[in-house]
Amino acid sequence: MIFYFSGTGNSAWCAKQLAHLMDDQAYDITTLTEIPDIQNAKQIGFVFPVYAWGTPAPMTEFAKKLEHIKTFTFGVCTCGSESGKTMQHFSKIYPLDSSYSLVMPNNYIIGADIENENVILEKIDIARKELKKISQEILQHKRGYHVLEGSWAKLKSNLVNVGFNTFARSTKPFWTTAACNQCGICAANCPAFAITLSEKGPIWKKTCFQCMRCLNACPNQAIQYGKSTEGKGRYIIQHYLPSDEY
Ligand SMILES: Cc1cc2nc3c(=O)[nH]c(=O)nc-3n(C[C@H](O)[C@H](O)[C@H](O)COP(=O)(O)O)c2cc1C
Missing domain, CATH: 3.40.50.360 (Flavodoxin domain)
Structure with missing residues (x-):
């Protein structure tokens, strides 16, 4: 198991x-x-x-x-x-x-x-x-x-x-760009259940696991963390696996 x-x-x-x-x-x-x-x-x-x-x-x-x-x-x-x-x-x-x-x-x-x-x-x-x-x-x-x-x-x-664990798991620096179309994928997939969707886009609870899924998996690359993620690529493994692999 x-x-x-x-x-x-x-x-x-x-x-x-x-x-x-x-x-x-x-x-x-x-x-x-x-x-x-x-x-x-x-x-x-x-x-x-x-x-x-x-x-x-x-x-x-x-x-x-x-x-x-x-x-x-x-x-x-x-x-x-x-x-x-x-x-x-x-x-x-x-x-x-x-x-x-x-x-x-x-x-x-x-x-x-x-x-x-x-x-x-x-x-x-x-x-x-x-x-x-x-x-x-x-x-x-x-x-x-x-x-x-x-x-x-x-x-x-x-x-x-x-x-x-004490200081770096704050969600305060998360923000969305104009590319956010409120699709809700970030909220639906957050493993910490730390995101809810408002009319204006995602809203984060105070802290999360910092797993980076919301940032990396947003189909519009609309989520940023402070200034540190602007202009950077996004990674999820599915983009690099053959379609018949798990
Ligand atoms: C918050 C955070 C902290 C990380 N710290 C380390 C680290 O200390 N050392 C390291 O080699 N990689 C670190 N990484 C990279 C991840 O461990 C690595 O990319 C991992 O394979 C991601 O796995 P996942 O796709 O299952 O989430 C960190 C990633 C995150 C999101």
């Missing part, structure tokens, strides 16, 4: 690929109405993006609630470049037998612009191959820690991550 959280599709794609390769099921934790019965699970897995060298809040909350049973457990975090101590910290909440990080296209356009198409396609291609290897190791219940932590991992996953 694989539980995933995903903003722009990378982690959803990884979870679904793994489920397919391992003949297992992948569940989006933000749309679950109740936690499925895990008693007979051959393995329990968690797949999620790295947010400021840590685990996204909804995945932490979900893992805290999930019963601990005697079965093989694994976690895969997806990141643009490095994941710090994310998996070690997550393992304190839900102990993992094996942990992996997978480098995927970067979706944090508040920071850097999206990568060029060749880089994006190459990252996805490498991940596709890695997932085959990972699925084999999980099926063999191989224990291991295959995580690219990067430099200053402790500092980033402690201090910087706390700073992110």
